[in-house]
Amino acid sequence: MFKKNYLIYAAIAIACGAAGVWASLKTARPAAPAAAGAATQGAAAAGPVAALYQQKLKDGKGVEQALAQWQGKPLLVNFWATWCAPCVEEMPELSALQGEQAGKAWQIIGIGIDSPANIAEFAEKHKIAYPVYVGGMSGxxxxxxxxxxxxxxxxTVxxxxxxxxxxxxxxRLKFDQLRADLASM
Structure with a gap:
């Protein structure tokens, strides 16, 4: 039984590592094609962002929080998982970035694609300077x-x-590029 679980976890870790390597070779892309009109971009973005703000997710301590509390504020939303090595690697840098930006207008939040127990355990072990929520598989x-x-x-969005x-x-985020993007907002 233990060996079977170990093989499953190893396969997931290898797949996530490969996905991380592949993704790190890709550059950030705009949310919508540049050729699309501003009205089209606005309509396309309003639906998913509105869906984000309608969510009520539990935080790392199990307390339900409305994501609408972040509406009207620039937001960096990081989707991650405890079993995703590139996700875990970038979290200290995201925490440092949130600390650097203390008192500024925007906020970082994390949405974990994992079980509540795993996220609670992870949040307890690590010092994360921004709110972390449990998205589960619906995340x-x-x-x-x-x-x-x-x-x-x-x-990350x-x-x-x-x-x-x-x-x-x-x-995995390229933090020099991210800082430039945040500065341009």
Whole structure:
């Protein structure tokens, strides 16, 4: 039994590692094609972002929180999982970035694609300077609505105060690029 579980976890880890390598080779892409009109981009982004703000998710301590509390504020939403090595690797940098930005207008949140128990245990072990929520497997659907066509992790979405998706990032974040993107907002 233990050996069978070990093989399953090893296969998942290898798949996630391969996805992380593949994704790190990709550059961040805009949320919608540049050729599309502003009205089209607004309509496309309003639906998924509105769906995000309608969510009520439990935090790492099991307390249900409304994501609408972040509406009207620039937001960096990071979809991650405890079993995803690139996700876990970028979390200290995301925490440092949130600390650097203390008092600024935007916020980082994490949505874990994992079980409540795993996320609670992870949040207890690690010092994460931004709110972490339990998305469970429905978090994958939410990430797809926000532009994650392949369902890969980590997946990060930059949302403006206007509720528009400004940029999406698949794979481990390149923090120099992210800082430049945040500075341009």
């Amino acid at each position: 994958t659907d939410l990430s797809r609505q926000l532009g994650n066509a392949h369902g890969g992790l980590p997946f 930059l949302i403006g105060a206007d509720g528009q998706v400004k940029k999406t990032y698949l794979g």
